[in-house]
Amino acid sequence: MQIWLRVISELGDDTLRIVMTGATGFLGTAVATVLAEHGADVTLLARMSSVLTNQPGNVVRFESSVEAGHHVKALAPDVLIHLAAAQGRLRETAVSMVDTNVTLSTALLEAMGPGSLFINTATTLPPDVNLYAQTKRQFVDLAHLLVSQGKIQANVANTQMQMIYGAGDDPVKFIPMLALHLVENTKPLITTPANQKRDFVHVNDAASAILALINARSDLAPWQDVPIGSGNAVPLSEFIDYAINVSGFNQPWEKSLTPRPGEPPEMVADTTFLKRLGWSPQVTLKEGISELIEGARSVLNV
Numbered sequence: 001m002q003i004w005l006r007v008i009s010e011l012g013d014d015t016l017r018i019v020m021t022g023a024t025g026f027l028g029t030a031v032a033t034v035l036a037e038h039g040a041d042v043t044l045l046a047r048m049s050s051v052l053t054n055q056p057g058n059v060v061r062f063e064s065s066v067e068a069g070h071h072v073k074a075l076a077p078d079v080l081i082h083l084a085a086a087q088g089r090l091r092e093t094a095v096s097m098v099d100t101n102v103t104l105s106t107a108l109l110e111a112m113g114p115g116s117l118f119i120n121t122a123t124t125l126p127p128d129v130n131l132y133a134q135t136k137r138q139f140v141d142l143a144h145l146l147v148s149q150g151k152i153q154a155n156v157a158n159t160q161m162q163m164i165y166g167a168g169d170d171p172v173k174f175i176p177m178l179a180l181h182l183v184e185n186t187k188p189l190i191t192t193p194a195n196q197k198r199d200f201v202h203v204n205d206a207a208s209a210i211l212a213l214i215n216a217r218s219d220l221a222p223w224q225d226v227p228i229g230s231g232n233a234v235p236l237s238e239f240i241d242y243a244i245n246v247s248g249f250n251q252p253w254e255k256s257l258t259p260r261p262g263e264p265p266e267m268v269a270d271t272t273f274l275k276r277l278g279w280s281p282q283v284t285l286k287e288g289i290s291e292l293i294e295g296a297r298s299v300l301n302v
Contacts, residue, residue, distance in 0.1 A: 015041040022083025026169040030207040069107035101135035112154035117217040162229030166203035167295025179296035182247035192257045194237035197266040199229035202283035212279040229269025
């Protein structure tokens, strides 16, 4: 995929200073790699317990949200890309999820200097679906209030991510788990009716959308909501059906599970703002699913 964005600062000859959280995640790894390839000065802000292996950039560790804020103030980044989140998949307590999704996020935002850009990653899920969605929404509401009252020096780009997918994601998530199940081809596939429509955006396209925001940082409003997706919603059953065809899966597909309470029937990004910045998705759904299945084959050595 072509990454066409320039990330070198236009202010003199200095390299753009970027701080990232969540660099161990799927999207974070993609973003950090592209930024480093384009010459940005990337610092990865990570908890003491985070395992960083091949991610490019300098690493600064922290133990508490307050300490993380102090690090950001000292680093004085032009841009902070906040991708870290507690999603509940590791059985985090409510206190832990509030600390990561609300307290840490607020500490980082308050530490940003004048003229800088804070890129937040929000969820598109309704807040009553789970604790992750609730705490992510709480931070967005708090951050919006602080910005509206003039208590924050940075501009905020509040990205709202649709379903990011691609090869190499954490297998505990539904899409990579699905790909591995189909490639293994040993057991029936059991899902909900999968009637809900979702906007699937390839990880490379999501990463390039973030870079588009960095390029446009001087033109952004103090608060800018930025939906990120392909702009097209398809039934989950259609996604699964194409993945089945690509993988050669020939076991029964049982649609007997009960959908999660509060699951919206359709979610899709309005990409009008991103298109005005010159961004558009480059990976088609069929290309992305084919890559996803090839990645699963590589993992399973088949």
